[in-house]
Amino acid sequence: MCGIFGIVTKNQEISVGKVVFEGIKRLEYRGYDSCGIVSLYNSKLFIKKEAGKIDEIHKKIKLDEFPSGSRLALAHTRWATHGAPTKQNSHPHLDCFDKIAVVHNGIIENFLELRNELTSLGHTFKSETDSEVIPHLIEDFMKKGNSFKDAIINALKKCKGAYAIAVCQIDNPDLIIVARKESPLIIGIEEGKTTYCSSDIPAFLPYTRKCYIMEDDELAVLKAGEVQFFDLKSDNKLIRKEMQTIEWNIDAAEKGGYDHFMLKEIYEEPDALRFTMKISDQLLTKFANALISADSIYITAAGTSYHSALAGKFIISKFLGKHIQDMECSEFETQLKCSLQDNSVIIAISQSGETIDTIEAIRWAKKTKSVKILTITNVVGSSITRYSDHVIVTNAGPEIGVAATKTYSTQVLALALIAVSIAKTRKIISNEEIVKYQDALAGIPNIIEQFLEKNVDLIKYIVNNLEKNMNYFFLARGISIATAKEGGLKLKEVACRFIEGYSAASAKHGPISLVREGFPIIFIAPPDETYNRLVGNVMEFKARGGRIISVVVESDVKITKLSDITIRIPQPADKFHNLFSPITFMPALQLLAYYAALAHDLDPDKPLNLSKTVTVH
Ligand code: GLU
Numbered sequence: 045m046c047g048i049f050g051i052v053t054k055n056q057e058i059s060v061g062k063v064v065f066e067g068i069k070r071l072e073y074r075g076y077d078s079c080g081i082v083s084l085y086n087s088k089l090f091i092k093k094e095a096g097k098i099d100e101i102h103k104k105i106k107l108d109e110f111p112s113g114s115r116l117a118l119a120h121t122r123w124a125t126h127g128a129p130t131k132q133n134s135h136p137h138l139d140c141f142d143k144i145a146v147v148h149n150g151i152i153e154n155f156l157e158l159r160n161e162l163t164s165l166g167h168t169f170k171s172e173t174d175s176e177v178i179p180h181l182i183e184d185f186m187k188k189g190n191s192f193k194d195a196i197i198n199a200l201k202k203c204k205g206a207y208a209i210a211v212c213q214i215d216n217p218d219l220i221i222v223a224r225k226e227s228p229l230i231i232g233i234e235e236g237k238t239t240y241c242s243s244d245i246p247a248f249l250p251y252t253r254k255c256y257i258m259e260d261d262e263l264a265v266l267k268a269g270e271v272q273f274f275d276l277k278s279d280n281k282l283i284r285k286e287m288q289t290i291e292w293n294i295d296a297a298e299k300g301g302y303d304h305f306m307l308k309e310i311y312e313e314p315d316a317l318r319f320t321m322k323i324s325d326q327l328l329t330k331f332a333n334a335l336i337s338a339d340s341i342y343i344t345a346a347g348t349s350y351h352s353a354l355a356g357k358f359i360i361s362k363f364l365g366k367h368i369q370d371m372e373c374s375e376f377e378t379q380l381k382c383s384l385q386d387n388s389v390i391i392a393i394s395q396s397g398e399t400i401d402t403i404e405a406i407r408w409a410k411k412t413k414s415v416k417i418l419t420i421t422n423v424v425g426s427s428i429t430r431y432s433d434h435v436i437v438t439n440a441g442p443e444i445g446v447a448a449t450k451t452y453s454t455q456v457l458a459l460a461l462i463a464v465s466i467a468k469t470r471k472i473i474s475n476e477e478i479v480k481y482q483d484a485l486a487g488i489p490n491i492i493e494q495f496l497e498k499n500v501d502l503i504k505y506i507v508n509n510l511e512k513n514m515n516y517f518f519l520a521r522g523i524s525i526a527t528a529k530e531g532g533l534k535l536k537e538v539a540c541r542f543i544e545g546y547s548a549a550s551a552k553h554g555p556i557s558l559v560r561e562g563f564p565i566i567f568i569a570p571p572d573e574t575y576n577r578l579v580g581n582v583m584e585f586k587a588r589g590g591r592i593i594s595v596v597v598e599s600d601v602k603i604t605k606l607s608d609i610t611i612r613i614p615q616p617a618d619k620f621h622n623l624f625s626p627i628t629f630m631p632a633l634q635l636l637a638y639y640a641a642l643a644h645d646l647d648p649d650k651p652l653n654l655s656k657t658v659t660v661h
Contacts, residue, residue: 046135046149047071047121048229049247050210050220053238054115054268061110064119067240067247069098073298073305073444074243075123077425078134081107082145085114087214089145093134115268116220118210120147123442126155127172128425137176139183140167143214146182148175149243150206150227151322151439158202178209192216193265196223197280200263205322208258210241223263223276226318231256233287236269245290246298253290306445306538306648310634311496314489316440316450317627320457321486323436328465330434334416335364335466338389342380344373344405345393348448348533349455353393354526355626356459362623363467376405386414391459393419395443395451397426406431420458422451436462445649447537449634452530453492453627460485460624477620484620491621491628494614496635503632506593506609507639509564514541516564517555518633519548519581521574527626528568531633538648539640548581561589569596569603570625571617582606595629597621 049067051060064081079101080093090110094101098121101107110117120135127133136145152158155174158181163169167180181202185195192213200207206226212219222229222241232240232248232255240248241264245255258264261276262283275283302308335341341364343353350372357368371379373392390409394402397419406417410431419432422440429435438454464481467473510516518528525547532545546555548567559565565585569578579602586592586606594600594607597617604610611632615621621628641648 046075046123047243047247048118048147048149048208048210048241049243050118050147050222050241050266051238052116052218052220052266052268055237058238059108059110059112060114060117062108063251064117065102065108066250067242068119068121070247070294070298071243072098072121073442075121075442077122077124077129078131079107079119079121080134080136080147081110081117081119082136082212083110083114083117084212084214084217085111087217089138089142089212089214090114091136091138091145093136094131095129095134116212116217118145118147118212118220124424125151125437125439126174126424133171133173135175137171137173137179139179141183144179144182144186144211145213146175146179146209146211148178149208150225151319152177152203152207153205153322153324154203174205178203178207179211182211182213192219193221193263196221197263197276200225200276206319208243218267220266221263222258222266224258225260229258231258231264231266231271233271234269238269239266239271241266244298244300246294249290249294255288255290256285257288304445304638304647304649306447306449306638309443309445309449310631310638312441313450313453313631314493316454317457317489317492319439319441320454321461322439323458323461325465327434327436328461329469331418331436331462332465332469334389334418334434335360335366335462336469338366338416339387340385341366341368341389341391342371342376343368343391343393344371344376344402346373346399346401348452348530349393349395349399349402351526351530351533352452352455352459353391354529355456355523356391356463358523358526359460359623360463360466363463363470363472365470365472373399373402373405377408380409384409384413384415388413388415389418390415391418391420392428392432393421393455394426394428395422395448395455397421397423397428399428403428403431420455422454446651447534447637447648453630456627457485457488460627480620481623484624487615487621488624488627491613491615492631495628495631499611499632500635502609502611503635504639506611507636507643509609511640511643513562513564515558516543516566517551518543518545518566518568519551519585520545520568521548521578521581522572523623523626524568524570524574524629527629527633530630531566531568531636534634534637535640537651538637538646539644540646540652541640548578551581552584556585556588559585559588559590562591563589564591564593567592567594567603567607568629569594569600570622570629571597571600572619572622572625575603579603579606595632
């Protein structure tokens, strides 16, 4: 995920450099590891790019200063997916002759094949990014006689994956061509004067409220104050699109119309998961092989990542047939001082890749024994990757809300993808079963989308009911204990409530003494092998006057009958979907925490005493 912003204008008063600089500053929440700007003037491209935060870069190289006569500029703020956040890898990327400049948001999945093909044709690459294949492909088609627009169309036909792109070319100095598939792109327009393209609405809102929202497989040709749209799915034919008028203010627009980043990021989960699913089979196989050949396996993390570790170890060990020891990263050295052995594999999980306790744990392990480190992080090139043998980047995009939401579900998904890769490599289940697990994984984003569409009022109703009570529990068994613990953590983080996630079986050994008439207990109850025993636990709590709220699948009957309120997750009741319920059941609890924070007049984006990245012990 990154931010793209572009302008083409007739207005002589405007400094295009200043406008695009301010544009990407308003998009910085979408990506902030490096940035770059290109402007076109007198048949020449002028480029400034650098690694770091926009303001720091601006102090060094004056990002808003470009030739005053230039009427066209493109800008990009990057959230790296391929290649570390360096100057070389930051956008824009150019062709071999510095004639074509491209900014790209998304992932070109087949970039390695394309890069090899283009290299064999004599193209020289300057970055490690997937994006750089795009200007070279366009160059190639233009060399064959294609117009600028046709060259882009043909280049995109060769690209698999997701993109929003904006392109300029020196022989076409008065136009920007843009296209989108899966990554957002909006066109803002001041008719007859200026046209903008942007990854999100807020970046052009100070200049115009009139815009067109681009759909997948559309291409647009932008001239100053005018725009034409083409449908790439039906013979690139010219199409008419409805102009929209935006009523939001800038602050609301940055949050995509949501009141808080936390809520926006919960709603981004389906798309974030779709991006995580693009992890290559090759990389998953590397993780699978390392785990299969390990003598001992540990999984380590802190906070929310530790809960994803708990869910992930359950899913992976099912197909690996080996025990995986979970360990809080802060305890790793202390607890393993006398027992860590050579040929161990450690799975380390850190959203930011900067969590100091996780980094120290793996640094210590590497220094002490011959171990392999497999890392899951959301940030390319983060510190943790320096100590890792293999790295999976979840590609959830930046998360601004301090409480992790979409980065939790994408971490669990990455672990689930490793698990299925292990099942394939070890051939311990039939091919038909593997396909069913893969289908269940592929269906997760739709399940979450459907849930979010229909259940917000129910969650608000439950919050209004629950928040009269000072205490309640999340209880579960088996794999869902991770979900219960993460649900409890979200409430602690954003709603400042001491709500515990606990094993439903262990709750009899103490916590049950808190139950009085009307005491609420939330049971996480997918219909897996623990279900019947959980029914028994529900009855124990009900018998003591507990008010039962349960999270169940659509077709649930038994626990529904025992419950006062049910939250129903729209997924089939089979073992394939049950295994991934830590992902599909979690948004319900995240929403609960979000609305609980609002009920207490707290800002869910800025929980008390917390910071997003914990870089101290
Ligand atoms: N895949 C591209 C890169 O790593 C674009 C990433 C983005 O969308 O920010 O440069």
